[in-house]
Amino acid sequence: MSAQTFLTTGRKIIAIGRNFSEHAKELNNAVPQSPFFFLKPTSSYLENGGAIEIPRGCEVHHEIELAVVIGKNGRDIPASEADEYIGGYALSIDLTARDLQLKAKKDSLPWTASKGFDTFTPISEFIPKNQISDPANVEIWIKVNDQYRQHGNTKDMIFSIPTLIEHVSSIMKLEVGDVILTGTPKGVASIEAGDIVTAGIKPEGYQEDLLQLKFDVVDRVGGFVHVK
Amino acid sequence: MSAQTFLTTGRKIIAIGRNFSEHAKELNNAVPQSPFFFLKPTSSYLENGGAIEIPRGCEVHHEIELAVVIGKNGRDIPASEADEYIGGYALSIDLTARDLQLKAKKDSLPWTASKGFDTFTPISEFIPKNQISDPANVEIWIKVNDQYRQHGNTKDMIFSIPTLIEHVSSIMKLEVGDVILTGTPKGVASIEAGDIVTAGIKPEGYQEDLLQLKFDVVDRVGGFVHVK
Numbered sequence A, B: 001m002s003a004q005t006f007l008t009t010g011r012k013i014i015a016i017g018r019n020f021s022e023h024a025k026e027l028n029n030a031v032p033q034s035p036f037f038f039l040k041p042t043s044s045y046l047e048n049g050g051a052i053e054i055p056r057g058c059e060v061h062h063e064i065e066l067a068v069v070i071g072k073n074g075r076d077i078p079a080s081e082a083d084e085y086i087g088g089y090a091l092s093i094d095l096t097a098r099d100l101q102l103k104a105k106k107d108s109l110p111w112t113a114s115k116g117f118d119t120f121t122p123i124s125e126f127i128p129k130n131q132i133s134d135p136a137n138v139e140i141w142i143k144v145n146d147q148y149r150q151h152g153n154t155k156d157m158i159f160s161i162p163t164l165i166e167h168v169s170s171i172m173k174l175e176v177g178d179v180i181l182t183g184t185p186k187g188v189a190s191i192e193a194g195d196i197v198t199a200g201i202k203p204e205g206y207q208e209d210l211l212q213l214k215f216d217v218v219d220r221v222g223g224f225v226h227v228k
């Protein structure tokens, strides 16, 4: 087990909701008073270059997010010590079947299906911790068919990464290879079969992106059908 | 990776909601028209003999459930072939911070925290598949301080295990060591520090329980506080 092998050995993905106020507002949600989160299954990981699948009948939104990869087991981690538990980072997309999520919210049901389809967590290779000196000053962007959709900076997070680690680890212990998706800036919108999704990450001090991602979008063959 | 080692190598726990009509009714919920589910983190597993921790300020309910352990990777598994993907079983308790869950439902937020605290998935050792010839006819029971709280039979499930496997695998692929908690019969109620929780499982044809579980209940020291 190591943080580097999180894609194949990590056991949970914790995704933070509404951690950028402009994003909370664009979906008509209140800005949260304390962090909240949901789980995505590790079976939803999709490596760079893969094909994002749109489930039948679903409207799927992209959410570009900085991922924190846990490097050390911990519980009740104080924010002041959180940095020791960070093993590295990754660039990820928290794909969301928005129509299913809205229905789940209306019915007071779990968000799980809407967030957990296969291919719904496209993610980069492991980024060693020393390549991002300040995770609170990182530009992240996503384009669809070469048009910018989201272009934000982690400095606009409502709850900092140390605060998120403190909060989550007060509820569930963090283990090596666990991933925290830290929330998305404004600009979420839908993708469709035939689209090309690209994304990049540029930490403070870099002249160019540290890495970029590219994914095709295809229709899922078979599987779940969202009947309206 | 094998089904037998699910406690340490499994990567997801899929928990089915409201799969017994008498239980749906006791919480004033509608009986579902199709299955729904949420994820619990594998970090919430607690082995037999361990101590269940009550998070500060939380009202915690027991839900006794038959767990299915996946033995073969699969996607879009038809109900007619689901049995091939079952590697074995376990007896489990889906612990729930009911007050937090009710608040999450009221606010249309994820159930994740209410279901995901450390120690919130007490579970037995692996039960080999051949020890339960008919998973649709299994008695499960739970006692608190030697008083019966729940005593149901899997024959009263609304959605059968093959139907659950078909549904879940149409959304997220199933992998060896994944666990499906199949829902709880009526009788959920709260536990407190000092209680002793025991549980058992008796498949059709057995004269005595196949196995029993025993857990102490203690107050969580530190960690999350539910402020009302």
Ligand SMILES: [Mg+2]
Pocket (backbone or CB within 6 Å): A015, A016, A017, A063, A065, A094, A181, A183, A184
């Ligand atoms: Mg997100």
Ligand SMILES: [Mg+2]
Pocket (backbone or CB within 6 Å): B015, B016, B017, B063, B065, B094, B181, B183, B184
């Ligand atoms: Mg349950």
Ligand SMILES: [Mg+2]
Pocket (backbone or CB within 6 Å): B054, B192, B193, B219
């Ligand atoms: Mg108490």
